[in-house]
Amino acid sequence: MFDAGSTGTRIHIYTFVQKVPGHPPELEGEVFESVKPGLSAYVDQPEECAESIQGLLKIAKDTVPPSHWKSTPVVLMATAGLRLLPETKAQALLSEVKEIFEDSPFLVTDNSVGIMNGTYEGILGWITVNFLTGQLYGERNQTFGTLDLGGASTQITFLPEFEETVEQAPQDFLTSFEMFESTYSLYTHSYLGLGLKAARLATLGVSAEGGVHEQRLYSSCLPEDLEAEWIFAGVNYHYGGKPDGETGFKACYAEVLKIVKDKLHQPEEIQGRTFYAFSYYYDRAVDTNLIDYETGGALEVRDFKRKAKEVCNHMERYTSHSPFLCMDLCYITALLKDGFGFKDSTVLQLTKKVNDVETSWTLGATFHLMQSLHVSH
Ligand SMILES: Nc1nc2c(ncn2[C@@H]2O[C@H](COP(=O)(O)OP(=O)(O)O)[C@@H](O)[C@H]2O)c(=O)[nH]1
Numbered sequence: 001m002f003d004a005g006s007t008g009t010r011i012h013i014y015t016f017v018q019k020v021p022g023h024p025p026e027l028e029g030e031v032f033e034s035v036k037p038g039l040s041a042y043v044d045q046p047e048e049c050a051e052s053i054q055g056l057l058k059i060a061k062d063t064v065p066p067s068h069w070k071s072t073p074v075v076l077m078a079t080a081g082l083r084l085l086p087e088t089k090a091q092a093l094l095s096e097v098k099e100i101f102e103d104s105p106f107l108v109t110d111n112s113v114g115i116m117n118g119t120y121e122g123i124l125g126w127i128t129v130n131f132l133t134g135q136l137y138g139e140r141n142q143t144f145g146t147l148d149l150g151g152a153s154t155q156i157t158f159l160p161e162f163e164e165t166v167e168q169a170p171q172d173f174l175t176s177f178e179m180f181e182s183t184y185s186l187y188t189h190s191y192l193g194l195g196l197k198a199a200r201l202a203t204l205g206v207s208a209e210g211g212v213h214e215q216r217l218y219s220s221c222l223p224e225d226l227e228a229e230w231i232f233a234g235v236n237y238h239y240g241g242k243p244d245g246e247t248g249f250k251a252c253y254a255e256v257l258k259i260v261k262d263k264l265h266q267p268e269e270i271q272g273r274t275f276y277a278f279s280y281y282y283d284r285a286v287d288t289n290l291i292d293y294e295t296g297g298a299l300e301v302r303d304f305k306r307k308a309k310e311v312c313n314h315m316e317r318y319t320s321h322s323p324f325l326c327m328d329l330c331y332i333t334a335l336l337k338d339g340f341g342f343k344d345s346t347v348l349q350l351t352k353k354v355n356d357v358e359t360s361w362t363l364g365a366t367f368h369l370m371q372s373l374h375v376s377h
């Protein structure tokens with residue numbers, strides 16, 4: 001299963017073993033590899049993406065026994081990076097990938113390549129985490145909510161336990177689906193444009209779709225003496241600090257707050273629930289030693305806020321990190337507190353793997369694929 005994310009493309013090769021005939025096959029392991037940049041970086045020369053896809057397919061050939069190649073389905077789903085591109089440009093990239101898949105020895109079907117619907121992205125990430133933590137079989141005990149912070153979009157998903165959550169949620173936030181012989185009615189939404197990289201552009205005053213070709217952008221979140229340039233989705237930006245203006249946590253938080261204030265639905269119920277948080281939540285927590293890279297860890301929302309203050313008010317201590325570290329931590333704090341409405345005391349389980357399997361929508365997508373290919377029995 002390929003995850004064509006906005007900042008990189010990843011392959012997840014899952015091994016399932018059917019130990020007992022008639023029982024669902026069991027997940028035995030995963031081989032994971034990722035490449036940068038994501039497909040949208042090749043927006044103007046789609047054929048250039050072939051190398052990165054071929055490289056990941058090689059990993060698949062090295063992992064899957066040749067005798068299984070023609071019965072092993074290969075699928076690529078693109079997420080928000082391609083959702084932000086004009087339809088024709090996104091399709092050109094996907095056709096390129098489809099051709100590469102068809103030249104490969106693996107099983108290719110008509111819908112082997114496509115753009116993942118944001119609702120599915122949230123639901124499938126929830127399935128992955130709750131399957132891996134053992135909540136989806138046996139007696140139905142508590143399930144975990146999931147928070148996925150990508151580069152271009154961010155997803156929040158949980159199983160409502162309060163009636164008023166269901167009554168008050170926007171209708172398109174509620175989705176039911178069938179899996180593992182159960183029906184789940186989840187609250188989920190994918191906020192396009194609120195991924196970490198898209199939020200940086202928004203904080204600097206540029207819309208995620210780009211559309212401008214020369215911009216001088218300044219922010220209180222950036223080191224005062226910073227002057228740099230950055231190419232995102234094919235557009236060239238000049239950005240920097242505010243040498244004569246205000247710099248630091250208070251001024252930066254005010255800038256990022258504008259991106260999330262009154263933009264998101266705030267379900268009360270989430271304040272008391274435990275959420276698994278991954279992708280950029282995990283990466284930035286690791287970058288600032290809030291958690292250990294290998295084992296992850298539990299944090300309260302207030303830990304991100306405290307770290308944001310420390311970084312933004314002492315940027316000279318973080319020169320070896322990305323100049324966006326202060327902005328990213330303020331954004332994560334504002335997204336969680338002022339966006340979703342989490343409490344300072346809400347517990348987040350920061351994780352990258354559970355039982356050696358990546359916490360990503362791809363495992364959920366693979367179960368869904370096996371169900372549709374009637375492989376599961
Ligand atoms: N460890 C790990 N990190 C991931 C995975 N998928 C995405 N990420 C992280 O998610 C962030 C980028 O999100 P991305 O998927 O490129 O953007 P999106 O298209 O908006 O979801 C980066 O921090 C990646 O390291 C994954 O399967 N495993």
Ligand SMILES: [Ca+2]
Nearest residue numbers: 005079150279
């Ligand atoms: Ca992603």
